[in-house]
Amino acid sequence: MKSRTFVPACIVAVVLLGLYLILPVASQSQTTSQPESHKGSTGKTVLDLGAKGDGKTDDSATIQKIVDAAVGSLRFPRGQYRFTRPVVIDLTKVGPTSISGDGTATILMEGAGPAFHFIGSHNGTANPKTVQPVVWDQERTPMVDGIEIVGKHPEAIGVAASKTMQLTITRLVVRKALHGIHLYGRNRNVSIDDCHLYDNEGIGIYLEKLNLHQINISDSHISYNKQGGIVVRESEICNIQIGNCDIEGNMGQETQPTANILFDISEGLLQEGAIFGCTIQHTHDAPDSANVRFIGNGVQDPRKVGNFAIADNAMSEVSVNIHLKHARGITITGNTLWEAYEHNLLVEDSSYIVLGSNLLDRNPVYRAQTKNANVFKDCTDCTLNALNILATQGVPAGLILENCARMNITNCSIRQCENGGILMQNVKQSRISDCLITEGKKNFAIRITGxxxxxxxxxxxxxxxxxxQGTVASNNLTVD
Structure with a gap:
């Protein structure tokens, strides 16, 4: 029988006491051995890294130092962070970077320019073969999420970006600034989602002098920005999707044409995209206000804006609900338009426009004295089908076509228009068929001159x- 060895209880107690004293020292040694540059994600917030967030201290230099230290993840807890100059995120130098919060942090931008300015080096296209390794390694997918930015300077901007790849902006609030989001230069594959760009002096989302393919703007509230909601100027853009947004009141007393959604391609190009499922409305008292306005280049390079769908939107309370000028290849379907002080539709010098299954309404709930005109001027090769036009006022007819060619109008319902149904002036090679036009005996249903x-x-x-002469009419039934 083997004998057993017993360890005295006093020895066990001494060993446990030693472990208790040694382990905290080892843990402290492991923590303090981390580099001071904080390279890589530390799990710390910007308050842990030196920012104050007290609404009094200028935090811009501290935040810039944290960015330059390549922390990667800048987390802003509750507080007010004063910036007196932009925080520049040079992605090539600092690597992948995100700005995030839980909705309780406010950036007070007291200087000119963007609170956060992302700069990359991507000069390629959206094709993966054109993306340089440095972009995937150091620059891909800069992010902003869950932050409020309040402008405290006349030239303050929320977020700006150039030469980025896969910029992603979510749950961003920008108000009282000049512009909410400003993209310029060159960017690829941009996603803007669940944002509030509200009550700014300039533009909600401004795409200016920009070369961009692939941008999705969705589920956002873009309202009361005085120079436009979503505005494109002097840019070359392909594949822009605007969906499920509330866009309203984005016009003030600016001198140049603007709109809740404006594509001004008098210089540049914009093709391929859609505006769908949005509520777009207000403000009728701004000069030449519009909900959706496309302006192409009709002189040097005509019809550079098009290949677009405008579908399933509700639009109201502006001078013009939809205005197309020098546009080509646009489908407008499933929309409800009403309360247009001048035009529900104004289409000028455009071609290959398909207008189908839209309600051009005068809802009796809205008592404004609006004209709600529907006009095509100098257009060719357009199809107008299944329109429901109600109660235009103060204009020659419910549907007006001037100096057009190859216009096919079918299956439309036109009712209670003040002066007449369809008016064609100097139109050729066109037809009107299978329409229901009830205007009363004192008005014309169809009038064709020239x-x-x-x-x-x-x-x-x-x-x-x-x-x-020049018109063939047959099988038209006149009723009381």
Whole structure:
């Protein structure tokens, strides 16, 4: 029988006491051995790294130092952080960087320029083959999430970016600044989601002098920015998606044309994209206000804005709900338009426009004295189908076409328009068929002056059908 060895209890107690004294020292040694530059994510917030967030101290130099130390993740807890100059995130130098909060942090931007300015080096396209290794290693997917920025300077901007790849901005609030988000130079694959860009002196989302492919703007509230909601100027942009947003009141007393959504491509190019599922409205008292306005270049390089869909939106309370000028290849369908002080639709010098299944309404709940005109001028090769036009006032007809060619108008319902149904002036090679036009006997249902090679057939009308030589009319039924 083997004997057992017993360890005295006093020896066990001594060993445990030694471990208790040694372990904290080892843990402290491991913590203090971390480099002072904080390279890599530390799990610390900007308050842990020296910022004050007290609304009094200028935190801009401290935040810039944290960025330059390549921390990577800048987390802003609750507080007010004063900036007197932009924090520049040079991605090539500092590596992948994110700015984040939980919605309780406010940046008070007291200097000119953007509170956060992302700068990359991407000169390629959206094709992965054109992306240099440094972009994937150091620059990809800069992010801003869960931060409020309040402008305290006339030239303050929320976030700006140039030459970035996969810029992602979510849950950002910008107010009282000049612009909310400003993209310029060159960017690729931008995502803006769940943001509030509200009550700024300039533009909510400003794409200026920009070369950009692939941008998604979704589920955001872009309102009461005095120079436009989403504005594109002097840019070359392909593939822009604007969906499920509330965009309203983005016009003040500016001198140049603007809109809740403005694509001004008098210089540049904009093709491929969609505006869908948005509520777009206000403000009728701004000069030449519009909800959606496309302006192409009709002189040097015509119709450089197009290949676009405008679908399933609700638009109201402006001078013009949809204005297209020098545009090509646009489908407008499933929209509800009303309360347009001048035009529900104004389409000028445009071609290959498909206008189908839209409600151009005068809702009796809205008592404003609006004209709600629907006008095509100098247009060619357009299809107008299944429009429901109600109660235009103070204009010659519910639907007006001037100096157009190859216009196909079918299956439309036009009712209670003050002076007439469809008016064609100097139109050629076009047709009106299978429409229901009830205007009463005192007004014309269809009037055609000038032009040639017009067919009018199989319409049910009240009122007169009037035309000059060059029009063939058949099988139209007039009812009381």
């Amino acid at each position: 032009g040639k090679e017009i067919q009018v057939t199989d319409n049910l009308v009240s009122g007169t059908v009037e035309f000059d």
